[in-house]
Amino acid sequence: MEAHLAEATAGETLAHGDLYPFNILLTADRVVVVDWPHAWTGPRHADLVMLLGSVALSGIDPEPHASRHPLLTGVDPEAVDVLISAQAGFLLAAAASWAPATDPNIIRMMTGLGRASLRWLSARRQQRKQ
DSSP states (O other): OGGGHHHHTOOOEEEOSOOOGGGEEEOSSOEEEOOOTTOEEEOTTHHHHHHHHHHHHTTOOSHHHHHHOGGGTTOOHHHHHHHHHHHHHHHHHHHHTOOTTSOHHHHHHHHHHHHHHHHHHHHHHHHHHO
C-alpha cells in the first residue's frame, strides 16, 4: 500500500491532517476546528477518512457512513485503504516512539485510534474479497 501513498494523497484541498473529535469544538452556533500544525493539501476526502477512524474507535462500523458519503463517491476503494493504512501507521509509529515523559493518555489515544483504523481497514479488505 505504501507504494501508492503519493497517488492516494494527491490533491489540492486544504486538509486539517489531524481531524479527530478532540480537535473539533462545538459552540452554540458553529463548529470550530482547532490545532492546525499538521495541515496539508491533499484529496478532498482525506479528513473524512481520518475522522471515520475515530468512528471506528467508538465501536461504530464506519463503513456504512463511508459508503454513502458524497466525498467518497467515485473514489477508488484502494485509495481509501491506502489513506487508512497511512493513518494507522502514523499513529502507531508515533505512539511507539514517544519519550518516557509523554502523557500516557496521548499514547493510549494514538494506539487506540491506530488499532481501530487497522480493524476498519481489515474489515474493508475482507468484505471486498467476498
